[in-house]
Amino acid sequence: MxxxxxxxxxxxxxxxxxxxxxxxxxxxxxxxxxxxxxxxxxxxxxxxxxxxxxxxxxxxxxxxxxxxxGSLLAPVDHEDPAHLALTGTGLTHLGSAEGRDKMHREAAAAAHQTDSMRMFLEGLEGGKPAGRGVGQQPEWFYKGDGSQLVGPGEPLEMPAFAQDGGEEPELAGIYLIGPDGTPFRLGFALANEFSDHVTERHNYLWLAHSKLRRAALGPELLIGETPTDIRGTSRIMRDGAVLWEKPFLTGEDNMSHSLANLEHHHFKYELFRRPGDVHVHFFGTATLSFSDAVRTQVGDVFEIEAAPFALPCRNPLTQTAGDASAPLKVRVL
Known part of the structure; x- marks a missing residue:
């Protein structure tokens, strides 16, 4: 191991x-x-x-x-959570377009390819450039800062306004920016990127809203090697029994983009090369329970496991109390 x-x-x-x-x-x-x-x-x-x-x-x-x-923490954090960024890329895995295309097809209601399918095909064609070239840029999103990082066993909490809280089993790259602005990849962690797929299905332009800010990491940081073929299982437990379970694939062998290309298109922005900052970057998935018409509910437990990680990424689903219909008041000074 x-x-x-x-x-x-x-x-x-x-x-x-x-x-x-x-x-x-x-x-x-x-x-x-x-x-x-x-x-x-x-x-x-x-x-x-x-x-x-x-x-x-x-x-x-x-x-x-x-x-x-409950003594294990997320495998990386920052003394000042504002200096940790949670970001990610989507439509990066072979097969990842199927679920997303199905999700958006009815909303598109047209004979032409959806934006999701077009973006996936562009990545398939240009996401692994030969040599040192720059490849096709992927879908990219921001989730939040270190205050939204959920550790092993801690709850993944849906906001009161969320319409869904669904798992996304992924591999996350962990980075520290060096004193001269160089990004250093420390390793990889199992992750649950966690999204509201009902909101995303309504309109693809609501993708940013569908990213519910919180995201979970498993307890282990894999160091010293770059895994190219990871095979694991994603499951949802309800009342102590398996509600849904499915294998998932990740690692560069199973992706339409190279890791180097995804890293380039994130760190090409000077903002993300600020010395001392930590980055947790989610590389995407092709496996969602939502694609199989599963609707999660409070109390469900997400469990993601894959070798060579010895421990799972496991978190219960909760929801913030509150009235989502009441508008947030902004005071004028």
């Missing part, structure tokens, strides 16, 4: 970082955050894996027990 980093918080609030190598996991002494380790590696000109292996090793860890106890 691959090398992974996890963030841990003890009952007294003390934070630690765990290095998991195959089936063995240990605390790393003197490291409180994944980003602390990453900054050391950038300064030393080494890799994150090398820096982690160079740390003094502390006590061994039972990852399954710590996960069950």
């Amino acid at each position: 691959s090398l992974r980093l996890l963030q841990h918080r003890a009952s007294d609030g003390t934070r630690s970082v765990i290095l998991a190598d195959c089936d063995v996991a240990h605390f790393l002494e003197g490291v409180a955050r994944t980003t602390d380790l990453a900054r050391r590696a950038i300064a030393a000109g080494t890799s994150l894996a090398q820096e982690a292996r160079a740390c003094p090793v502390g006590a061994s860890v039972d990852l399954a027990a710590e996960f069950a106890a």
Whole structure:
């Protein structure tokens, strides 16, 4: 099993970082955050894996027990949540156009291809440019800052105005911007990008509204390698039983865009190369329960698992209380 980093918080609030190598996991002494380790590696000109292996090793860890106890955090965060960006790309996976096209076809009510299908085909043709060329730009969206990052076991909360809260099983790239503005990819995490597909189906131009800001990461940061073929399972549990379950594919072998092309079209904006910032970028999916006419409800539990990750991305669905019909008041000064 691959090398992974996890963030841990003890009952007294003390934070630690765990290095998991195959089936063995240990605390790393003197490291409180994944980003602390990453900054050391950038300064030393080494890799994150090398820096982690160079740390003094502390006590061994039972990852399954710590996960069950709720002691594991999202594998990356930032001391100032405003300096963490949640963003993503869509229509990036082979087969991803099918569900989206079906979602938008009735709304389009025309014989020509939907915008979704056109964008997918353009990515299929130009998303993996040869050599060092720049490929077709993908669909892109912004979700929020670090305040919207949901950790292992924490609830994914729908706003009161949401019409749906559906899972999106994905791989997320984790990045830290170096002192000179260079983006450094730290690794990958399992993710649930979480969206309101009813709102999106109504009108494709409501895509930005359909991104419900919150998004979840599994507890592990995969480091030291770039996975090209990941095969996992996405499921929804209701009242302790499986309501829906389906395999999903991710990794570059299963995508219409290369990771390098997706990264270029995100980080080409100088705004996203601000030194010290953290980025969590969702690479998209081709598998949605909504495409199978599943309607989620409060109390459902989303569970996404895939090797080489040992632990799932698991989160219950909740909803904010409130009257969605009451307009938000803005005061004039």
